[in-house]
Amino acid sequence: MPSPSAGALDAQGRLVWTGGDVRALLRVPGASDDKRTRGTVAMRTGSDAYPGAAVLGVEAAWRAGAGYVRYIGPRRPADLVLARRPETVVAEPASVSAVHADAWVIGSGTDPALRPPEETAALRHLLAGAVPVVVDAGALDLLPADAPVIATPHEGEFARLRARLGLAPERAEALQDPARRAAAVRETAEALGGTVLLKGATTLVAGPGAAPVIAIDAGTGWLAAAGTGDVLAGVIGALVAADRAAGRGSAPAALAASAAWLHGRAGRLAAHVDGGRPGRPLVALDVAEALPAAIAAALADVADDMHDHRTEEDHA
Ligand SMILES: NC(=O)C1=CN([C@@H]2O[C@H](COP(=O)(O)OP(=O)(O)OC[C@H]3O[C@@H](n4cnc5c(N)ncnc54)[C@H](OP(=O)(O)O)[C@@H]3O)[C@@H](O)[C@H]2O)[C@@H](O)CC1
Numbered sequence: 001m002p003s004p005s006a007g008a009l010d011a012q013g014r015l016v017w018t019g020g021d022v023r024a025l026l027r028v029p030g031a032s033d034d035k036r037t038r039g040t041v042a043m044r045t046g047s048d049a050y051p052g053a054a055v056l057g058v059e060a061a062w063r064a065g066a067g068y069v070r071y072i073g074p075r076r077p078a079d080l081v082l083a084r085r086p087e088t089v090v091a092e093p094a095s096v097s098a099v100h101a102d103a104w105v106i107g108s109g110t111d112p113a114l115r116p117p118e119e120t121a122a123l124r125h126l127l128a129g130a131v132p133v134v135v136d137a138g139a140l141d142l143l144p145a146d147a148p149v150i151a152t153p154h155e156g157e158f159a160r161l162r163a164r165l166g167l168a169p170e171r172a173e174a175l176q177d178p179a180r181r182a183a184a185v186r187e188t189a190e191a192l193g194g195t196v197l198l199k200g201a202t203t204l205v206a207g208p209g210a211a212p213v214i215a216i217d218a219g220t221g222w223l224a225a226a227g228t229g230d231v232l233a234g235v236i237g238a239l240v241a242a243d244r245a246a247g248r249g250s251a252p253a254a255l256a257a258s259a260a261w262l263h264g265r266a267g268r269l270a271a272h273v274d275g276g277r278p279g280r281p282l283v284a285l286d287v288a289e290a291l292p293a294a295i296a297a298a299l300a301d302v303a304d305d306m307h308d309h310r311t312e313e314d315h316a
């Protein structure tokens with residue numbers, strides 16, 4: 001199984017994720033590959049209220065290197081997905097009973113208060129299975145679950161997830177303390193029995209067990225824009241699916257951290273912040289479109305140099 005680099009622990013005992021760690025987990029397709037060996041991501045995201053989230057996640061999964069992306073959702077988002085990415089194989093929920101997937105992505109662009117009972121039943125079925133599920137936004141209320149899960153809350157969702165798991169609330173001010181924040185993410189992953197990725201300016205990832213919490217700060221403040229989290233969910237789905245289709249068995253936390261790193265790097269490329277420039281606004285779709293360049297940079301071993309620039313600037 002590919003393992004991350006030795007990696008440096010920072011003052012809070014967090015493992016700082018690097019381009020080298022990402023490179024170790026990325027798969028470059030070869031002569032023996034076909035679309036299915038590169039990983040099938042099934043996205044059950046978006047809704048009539050938030051159709052755009054479906055488009056963003058699907059675009060991101062393709063751009064992060066999925067060999068096959070399926071979209072299962074209502075007609076309106078499905079039509080928009082197809083208009084943007086005709087490569088996608090779409091189906092309406094009522095018309096499918098079983099779908100092959102190496103990873104599922106659920107919840108982005110959905111509101112649990114508006115979720116039909118049959119959709120809740122279908123999601124619970126996925127969450128009782130053996131295929132990994134990336135659980136975002138409007139599906140976090142269905143946790144905990146038996147399936148291997150990667151939960152991707154922002155801070156507001158993180159508080160609600162902790163409450164569901166019976167954990168003590170952490171005040172927002174307490175979570176500003178890096179060591180306390182890392183401890184809260186570890187505790188939540190342990191209670192979940194799965195992987196937790198807490199989004200923020202520095203994103204933190206922990207799985208259950210003793211491995212250190214991973215910190216990813218490859219991004220930029222320009223990423224604070226609606227829909228960038230929907231993009232991240234698609235990237236995680238693509239990396240998890242590729243790993244599983246190849247039978248690699250990498251740690252879900254390492255895959256989620258690599259996705260967050262690529263998402264951050266894509267944000268920096270989309271916002272033109274490297275080389276000491278302050279950058280410029282981006283929209284979420286720009287981040288998805290920059291993912292191939294971020295992957296190329298990681299594979300070509302140039303991304304760490306860019307990261308070093310940023311670290312020096314930000315700490316100046
Ligand atoms: N184009 C599309 O289709 C898009 C679709 N999207 C999809 O829409 C759905 C709803 O998403 P949304 O953005 O409307 O509300 P959402 O993030 O759930 O916040 C709910 C409450 O949580 C809190 N809160 C939020 N962020 C916080 C933070 N960082 N830190 C701390 N607290 C935070 C805050 O509560 P407050 O603090 O105000 O009490 C807020 O009112 C969701 O499925 C998403 O995937 C979006 O991605 C946008 C683009």
Ligand SMILES: Nc1ncnc2c1ncn2[C@@H]1O[C@H](COP(=O)(O)OP(=O)(O)O)[C@@H](O)[C@H]1O
Nearest residue numbers: 154199200201220221223224226227228229230
């Ligand atoms: N100040 C910031 N600096 C860097 N990245 C940020 C910042 N604020 C948010 N992000 C990133 O942007 C994304 C926002 O995701 P999320 O809150 O789920 O938004 P949405 O639901 O609108 O997609 C996350 O990947 C998060 O890490």
